[in-house]
Amino acid sequence: MAAQLLDGKVMSDALRAEIAQKVAALKEKGVTPGLAVILVGEDPASQIYVRNKGIGCEQTGMHSVTIRMPEETTQQELEGQIRALNNDPAIHGILVQLPLPRHLDEAAALAVIVPEKDVDGFHVQNAGKLLNGLNGVVACTPKGALEMIRRTGVSLSGKEAVVVGRSNIVGKPMAVLLLQENCTVTVCHSRTADLAAHTRRADVLVAAVGKAKFITADMVKPGAIVIDVGINRVDGKVVGDVDFENVKEVAAWITPVPGGVGRMTITMLLQNTLEAAERTLA
Numbered sequence: 001m002a003a004q005l006l007d008g009k010v011m012s013d014a015l016r017a018e019i020a021q022k023v024a025a026l027k028e029k030g031v032t033p034g035l036a037v038i039l040v041g042e043d044p045a046s047q048i049y050v051r052n053k054g055i056g057c058e059q060t061g062m063h064s065v066t067i068r069m070p071e072e073t074t075q076q077e078l079e080g081q082i083r084a085l086n087n088d089p090a091i092h093g094i095l096v097q098l099p100l101p102r103h104l105d106e107a108a109a110l111a112v113i114v115p116e117k118d119v120d121g122f123h124v125q126n127a128g129k130l131l132n133g134l135n136g137v138v139a140c141t142p143k144g145a146l147e148m149i150r151r152t153g154v155s156l157s158g159k160e161a162v163v164v165g166r167s168n169i170v171g172k173p174m175a176v177l178l179l180q181e182n183c184t185v186t187v188c189h190s191r192t193a194d195l196a197a198h199t200r201r202a203d204v205l206v207a208a209v210g211k212a213k214f215i216t217a218d219m220v221k222p223g224a225i226v227i228d229v230g231i232n233r234v235d236g237k238v239v240g241d242v243d244f245e246n247v248k249e250v251a252a253w254i255t256p257v258p259g260g261v262g263r264m265t266i267t268m269l270l271q272n273t274l275e276a277a278e279r280t281l282a
């Protein structure tokens with residue numbers, strides 16, 4: 001059986017049309033949602049992500065600015081820029097593109113963003129709210145992945161969910177979101193013994209490992225929902241963490257790479273920015 005495709009582009013187009021309508025309504029009230037992206041250095045992958053974020057803002061009628069800072073930017077300069085954006089009323093969302101050059105302290109920089117403008121959901125206050133089941137900003141990639149899982153229409157309560165990867169950005173918040181959906185959640189990582197024994201139990205399998213085609217067909221339960229968060233470059237081609245061609249013959253639902261979770265991540269960023277702007281009127 002070939003799996004049904006969870007198409008991030010189709011889902012994003014529909015969601016972005018809804019976001020654009022809400023942006024237009026907010027503009028009528030005198031507020032144009034504004035996103036500022038800070039890009040330090042010349043990382044080629046980051047340049048592409050940042051460009052796509054700008055395109056998303058344009059599509060939905062939001063105001064966006066990209067602040068490009070040189071590779072040799074100091075911590076003080078970066079934090080000064082963030083503080084200026086914290087105080088800029090035209091900006092509702094601030095995103096510091098990661099990874100930062102190695103001499104910069106990522107955690108310290110993210111902590112400077114006021115939590116209300118932290119549209120990435122990376123600030124400890126937002127991460128803590130998620131863990132405690134309180135309303136806060138949810139990180140874009142796991143939020144988008146959950147939206148894709150929901151759109152299968154499969155009831156999640158009581159299902160086995162396995163998340164491969166334990167990053168603060170994806171794995172941990174993904175696990176918490178699936179727990180909130182009443183899944184039984186297992187988080188696997190590089191030290192997990194017998195990874196395949198876990199993944200084969202998964203009704204919902206989320207791969208966020210950063211290794212090309214790492215999840216093979218023999219690791220997947222027939223009929224599973226497989227969500228591929230990976231973006232790996234192999235011989236000039238972008239591939240996910242899942243061996244798509246073979247896994248699609250086993251799974252019931254699968255996300256492609258590209259055109260899957262990545263597209264939804266940016267859509268969730270637009271949604272978080274819209275909501276941040278709406279909160280200023282509340």
Ligand code: GUN
Pocket residue numbers: 049095096097098099120140141265
């Ligand atoms: N780098 C790769 N993904 C992301 C993301 O979602 N947010 C930020 N800020 N940087 C990233």
